[in-house]
Amino acid sequence: MIRGMLHFDANLLDPEVEAQVDELLAKLSLREKIGQMVQIHVHDGNVEASLELIAGGHVGSVLNYYEASKLNRLQRAAVEESAAGIPLLFANDVIHGYRTIFPIPLAISCTWDPELAQEAARIAAEEATADGTHWTFAPMVDIARDPRWGRIAEGAGEDPFLGAAMARAQVQGFQHDNLESGRRLVACAKHFAAYGAVEGGKDYNTVDLSERTLRDVFLPPFKAAFDAGAGAVMSAFNEIAGVPCTANAFLLQTILRDEWGFQGLVVSDWDAVGELIAHGCAADLREAAALSAGAGIDMDMASNAYRQHLEQLVAEGAMPAAVIDLAARRILRQKCILGLFEQPYVDKSRAAHSFLRPEFRAKALEVAHKSIVLLKNEGDLLPLDRAVRRLALIGPLADDHHEILGTWHRIGRDEDAESVLDGLRAVLPETEIICVRGSNVLESEPAGVGAAVQAVSASDVVVMVLGEAETMSGEAHSRAYLGPPAPQMQLLQAVYEATTQGPQAKRQPLVVVLMSGRPLVIPWLATHIPALVQAWHGGIRAGRAIADVLVGNVNPSGKLTATWPRAEGQIPIYYAHKSTGRPVTGPGVRQFDEAFRSHYIDEENSPQFPFGYGLSYTSFRYEGLQVETPVVDLDGEVVVSAMVRNVGRRAGDEIVQLYVHDLVAEVTRPVKELKGFQRVSLTAGEERRVRFAIPVQELGFYGLDMAYHVEPGQFQVWIGPASSSGLEGSFTVRDT
Numbered sequence: 001m002i003r004g005m006l007h008f009d010a011n012l013l014d015p016e017v018e019a020q021v022d023e024l025l026a027k028l029s030l031r032e033k034i035g036q037m038v039q040i041h042v043h044d045g046n047v048e049a050s051l052e053l054i055a056g057g058h059v060g061s062v063l064n065y066y067e068a069s070k071l072n073r074l075q076r077a078a079v080e081e082s083a084a085g086i087p088l089l090f091a092n093d094v095i096h097g098y099r100t101i102f103p104i105p106l107a108i109s110c111t112w113d114p115e116l117a118q119e120a121a122r123i124a125a126e127e128a129t130a131d132g133t134h135w136t137f138a139p140m141v142d143i144a145r146d147p148r149w150g151r152i153a154e155g156a157g158e159d160p161f162l163g164a165a166m167a168r169a170q171v172q173g174f175q176h177d178n179l180e181s182g183r184r185l186v187a188c189a190k191h192f193a194a195y196g197a198v199e200g201g202k203d204y205n206t207v208d209l210s211e212r213t214l215r216d217v218f219l220p221p222f223k224a225a226f227d228a229g230a231g232a233v234m235s236a237f238n239e240i241a242g243v244p245c246t247a248n249a250f251l252l253q254t255i256l257r258d259e260w261g262f263q264g265l266v267v268s269d270w271d272a273v274g275e276l277i278a279h280g281c282a283a284d285l286r287e288a289a290a291l292s293a294g295a296g297i298d299m300d301m302a303s304n305a306y307r308q309h310l311e312q313l314v315a316e317g318a319m320p321a322a323v324i325d326l327a328a329r330r331i332l333r334q335k336c337i338l339g340l341f342e343q344p345y346v347d348k349s350r351a352a353h354s355f356l357r358p359e360f361r362a363k364a365l366e367v368a369h370k371s372i373v374l375l376k377n378e379g380d381l382l383p384l385d386r387a388v389r390r391l392a393l394i395g396p397l398a399d400d401h402h403e404i405l406g407t408w409h410r411i412g413r414d415e416d417a418e419s420v421l422d423g424l425r426a427v428l429p430e431t432e433i434i435c436v437r438g439s440n441v442l443e444s445e446p447a448g449v450g451a452a453v454q455a456v457s458a459s460d461v462v463v464m465v466l467g468e469a470e471t472m473s474g475e476a477h478s479r480a481y482l483g484p485p486a487p488q489m490q491l492l493q494a495v496y497e498a499t500t501q502g503p504q505a506k507r508q509p510l511v512v513v514l515m516s517g518r519p520l521v522i523p524w525l526a527t528h529i530p531a532l533v534q535a536w537h538g539g540i541r542a543g544r545a546i547a548d549v550l551v552g553n554v555n556p557s558g559k560l561t562a563t564w565p566r567a568e569g570q571i572p573i574y575y576a577h578k579s580t581g582r583p584v585t586g587p588g589v590r591q592f593d594e595a596f597r598s599h600y601i602d603e604e605n606s607p608q609f610p611f612g613y614g615l616s617y618t619s620f621r622y623e624g625l626q627v628e629t630p631v632v633d634l635d636g637e638v639v640v641s642a643m644v645r646n647v648g649r650r651a652g653d654e655i656v657q658l659y660v661h662d663l664v665a666e667v668t669r670p671v672k673e674l675k676g677f678q679r680v681s682l683t684a685g686e687e688r689r690v691r692f693a694i695p696v697q698e699l700g701f702y703g704l705d706m707a708y709h710v711e712p713g714q715f716q717v718w719i720g721p722a723s724s725s726g727l728e729g730s731f732t733v734r735d736t
């Protein structure tokens with residue numbers, strides 16, 4: 001049961017909290033204040049050494065350590081043994097669930113349902129806080145336009161508008177004010193900033209982008225997270241234009257504090273302070289500490305730079321004591337807001353009752369259902385006929401309980417997960433299911449192909465489950481080739497041949513379910529396989545969710561939030577690109593059709609599957625676009641509507657999208673920008689006028705003076721089912 005969605009705002013300064021912080025600061029020595037700024041990694045192998053540091057007052061926060069009783073032990077050292085008795089802040093990566101593992105964040109974004117994302121985050125907070133976690137390193141709000149980058153799995157895809165909506169929702173869910181655990185969780189927007197823009201999609205690589213793109217594209221989800229009250233932010237590993245984000249006063253002071261008034265705490269990423277040496281902007285750890293603290297990093301994650309050097313830097317006059325006071329204040333403020341001084345320990349009996357509750361599992365199933373994207377369904381092959389007698393289920397992910405959990409599943413367990421085989425057995429109890437692995441994710445399996453082909457010949461329909469292992473996306477897992485790995489392609493081609501032999505009437509229909517942490521490059525599949533279902537890494541209920549979709553218990557409704565390229569060479573590829581001075585005149589145009597235009601000689605510009613795309617078992621017709629405000633003032637609202645009709649024979653959800661194009665501006669604008677979306681449920685034959693009211697102030701950009709403006713003039717507007725299609729109209733913003 002989801003109760004009211006209250007959440008706390010860590011950025012509203014409460015005079016009572018500030019008074020408590022003043023009192024605490026007054027009794028702390030410089031060394032103890034610096035101790036608050038230190039975050040250490042504790043694991044079962046270093047507990048004794050960590051307890052010593054904690055009791056000595058050298059630690060303010062601990063990361064990546066789990067379990068109420070273990071955390072209480074550390075807390076006791078802080079509260080009862082250290083001189084100042086300040087409780088520790090326990091931080092963990094609770095990214096898409098704590099014990100109830102939800103689909104990966106990229107998949108959650110494909111629901112286009114921020115309320116659902118909020119509920120998932122609230123459940124994660126419920127479980128995590130019951131087990132002693134105070135602070136999650138989530139949401140990751142990095143815009144990602146390069147599917148080579150493995151961390152695309154952790155965010156909401158390529159679009160700042162959708163990214164902001166998901167950021168806001170997750171912060172509200174994590175920081176829910178009324179958890180049954182009686183505790184609170186602090187959210188941490190990360191990684192500040194532009195980490196998704198790493199060159200070549202290679203993790204940790206260099207970023208060099210204009211301030212305008214930074215502000216227009218990469219910062220809006222952060223701003224949304226802070227406006228929703230996020231208590232913390234993490235600096236990114238990367239540099240931007242020569243300045244690492246962990247020593248970047250422009251980001252951490254000018255934008256974050258001066259422009260946005262953020263009051264929460266800034267933590268570095270893992271050893272990012274120490275890495276300033278490898279970046280080549282600090283000569284040693286001492287200089288790294290000085291640069292980071294001076295730029296505005298309040299807490300040093302895992303590098304030890306602050307613990308070893310800040311005190312000396314202050315003593316030598318190289319670091320103002322005020323910097324330390326301010327950082328310690330921000331950290332103590334969070335501890336006060338969380339109520340840690342009143343309740344430092346966690347009731348270790350709670351976790352058992354809080355994990356995997358039936359309503360949590362039901363919500364994980366709902367999210368998985370809504371995140372699945374139907375990519376192709378030739379001849380309405382899906383849903384499968386429930387009367388199917390023998391079904392061959394083939395592939396390394398067909399009966400998988402591990403990869404399905406996805407990156408960052410941390411304390412999630414394989415035994416909690418349902419595989420596709422489990423799901424199909426549940427929904428097709430009368431069907432004989434012949435399950436064959438056929439190959440491993442990355443290596444072929446001797447005799448696997450033969451067994452798979454045999455299974456095909458003994459079946460009436462074939463479902464293959466292919467894709468990536470959980471370790472093929474996420475941090476430090478960038479890829480240069482984005483198809484299913486070669487052994488799986490060999491298996492697929494053998495099965496495909498087996499299903500296309502013999503007389504038409506005897507051929508088995510072939511459905512491919514893909515699991516991955518990123519958009520894949522699948523030109524062969526897109527051409528040859530009649531039905532394609534993208535299921536991502538869908539968490540503990542994914543197997544059941546996929547089975548429900550395959551047999552039509554659930555009508556798929558997810559839509560892509562990151563473009564799927566035709567070829568790796570098209571990357572970066574995203575719908576909100578610029579026109580250029582030589583745009584091609586239509587989709588599908590190649591170099592030899594039209595010379596001297598902006599395209600490749602060997603591939604078209606269009607993606608395999610565009611942003612916003614996803615099919616359903618029913619069809620929706622769009623008609624009757626009405627621009628209700630053809631002329632609108634700068635402080636007004638643009639109102640546009642369209643009739644959406646379910647013209648198929650099943651009920652279904654449609655994600656209706658609104659895009660605009662600012663035709664002429666002092667700086668060029670993207671050819672389309674998402675400015676609204678609604679998920680609507682329509683029964684067969686039902687129609688509804690879907691109406692959007694968009695504040696004109698949301699149609700702006702950072703101009704020549706690097707200030708945000710809305711420029712009066714003409715705009716195109718579309719309402720449609722994807723970024724690539726829709727009904728078109730126009731409106732004018734009038735100078736008032």
Ligand code: BGC
Nearest residue numbers: 063064093137190269270475
């Ligand atoms: C990642 C962060 C994560 C941190 C703590 C880093 O390597 O970049 O996203 O929160 O580790 O686990």
